[in-house]
Amino acid sequence: MTEPMDGHDRIVSADADGPEEEVIEAALRPKKLDDFIGQERVREQLSLVLHSALRRGRTPDHVLLSGGPGLGKTTLAMIIAAELGRPLRISSGPAIERAGDLAAVLSTLSEGEVLFLDEIHRMARPAEEMLYMAMEDFRVDVVVGKGPGATAIPLDIAPFTLVGATTRAGMLPGPLRDRFGFVAHMDFYEPAELEVIVQRSARLLDVEISDAGAAEVAGRSRGTPRIANRLLRRVRDYAEVRADGAVDLELARAALKLYEVDERGLDRLDRAVLASLMRKFGGGPVGLSTLAVSVGEEPETVEVVAEPFLVRQGLLARTPRGRVATPAAWAHLGLTPPPSAPMAGTLFALDDDADRPEQ
Numbered sequence: 001m002t003e004p005m006d007g008h009d010r011i012v013s014a015d016a017d018g019p020e021e022e023v024i025e026a027a028l029r030p031k032k033l034d035d036f037i038g039q040e041r042v043r044e045q046l047s048l049v050l051h052s053a054l055r056r057g058r059t060p061d062h063v064l065l066s067g068g069p070g071l072g073k074t075t076l077a078m079i080i081a082a083e084l085g086r087p088l089r090i091s092s093g094p095a096i097e098r099a100g101d102l103a104a105v106l107s108t109l110s111e112g113e114v115l116f117l118d119e120i121h122r123m124a125r126p127a128e129e130m131l132y133m134a135m136e137d138f139r140v141d142v143v144v145g146k147g148p149g150a151t152a153i154p155l156d157i158a159p160f161t162l163v164g165a166t167t168r169a170g171m172l173p174g175p176l177r178d179r180f181g182f183v184a185h186m187d188f189y190e191p192a193e194l195e196v197i198v199q200r201s202a203r204l205l206d207v208e209i210s211d212a213g214a215a216e217v218a219g220r221s222r223g224t225p226r227i228a229n230r231l232l233r234r235v236r237d238y239a240e241v242r243a244d245g246a247v248d249l250e251l252a253r254a255a256l257k258l259y260e261v262d263e264r265g266l267d268r269l270d271r272a273v274l275a276s277l278m279r280k281f282g283g284g285p286v287g288l289s290t291l292a293v294s295v296g297e298e299p300e301t302v303e304v305v306a307e308p309f310l311v312r313q314g315l316l317a318r319t320p321r322g323r324v325a326t327p328a329a330w331a332h333l334g335l336t337p338p339p340s341a342p343m344a345g346t347l348f349a350l351d352d353d354a355d356r357p358e359q
């Protein structure tokens, strides 16, 4: 029986795991666009947006950064402010519960300041409407009083650049999305890019790592710099305690085996889901709740924490009839599918259909 785990317990979670990790992350953040590794297209486009604004002596267009957790949105927002030589104000959608909260932030911005709003898709609706006007006209209407006596007092605000970040670009209302002059979609990183990130972080953390060791850590990092940095720190711990502190291929493999992160970046929960699907249900199709019970987890944990990566890796398919292990999953766990195992492709493996009730 596996111990239940939630997303935050996981070494391979893309979410930051607390204030301690945030301090380390801050130390590892590249400070200039030139030091930001990967995301070539975004970097080039952003460089043009920023430098042409600097040339013209204007505040640049508002920027929307969309992409999964841990891909470098906060890092890019900090870089934008640094490249412009302007201060950065940081807030987030969930922290802005009322329009007044946003007015308080906007009215105290200095000219050219960069305002970073993380998780912008989670902002309260009235604040969102105030933001439209602020982004377009650098003006807000502050409503004073209540009921029929309420009056809107227009307030000019200093021209600023908004950098919004979202993991769910599709959830942003059209009028908000349209007010960003530049939208950057951040993709998962290639192993070669992550390898450079691991080498750079190792230098900053004063860890000696071989090229093959760095490649091994990178290859298990699920395309995500935050996970790469976390795995590197765990491998470093292992190297310090069990060896002389240096990381080579063999040591990286031994450390990651101890932390139960396999060569494709799957951890214990991911493998438990696949193993159960194959061993107990012949590869599926099986409903989400049944699958979750079989691994001792809540359906939500399986759906939100394990499945997206398994689907992205082509190891699991979500079909209208339930979850199905793909041939790649059988191969990955070294199991042989029974002759009756379904072929995922024949079950209309459409991700969108996964939300439909299962039979």
Ligand SMILES: Nc1ncnc2c1ncn2[C@@H]1O[C@H](COP(=O)(O)OP(=O)(O)OP(=O)(O)O)[C@@H](O)[C@H]1O
Pocket (backbone or CB within 6 Å): 014, 015, 016, 024, 025, 026, 028, 029, 030, 035, 036, 037, 038, 068, 069, 070, 071, 072, 073, 074, 075, 076, 118, 167, 197, 225, 226, 229
């Ligand atoms: N391109 C990159 N080059 C080097 N390091 C990077 C890069 N992108 C991210 N990192 C590192 O990964 C960690 C996480 O990045 P960051 O906090 O910017 O991600 P995020 O997308 O804002 O995550 P979240 O959505 O969870 O807030 C940081 O330590 C950062 O230094």
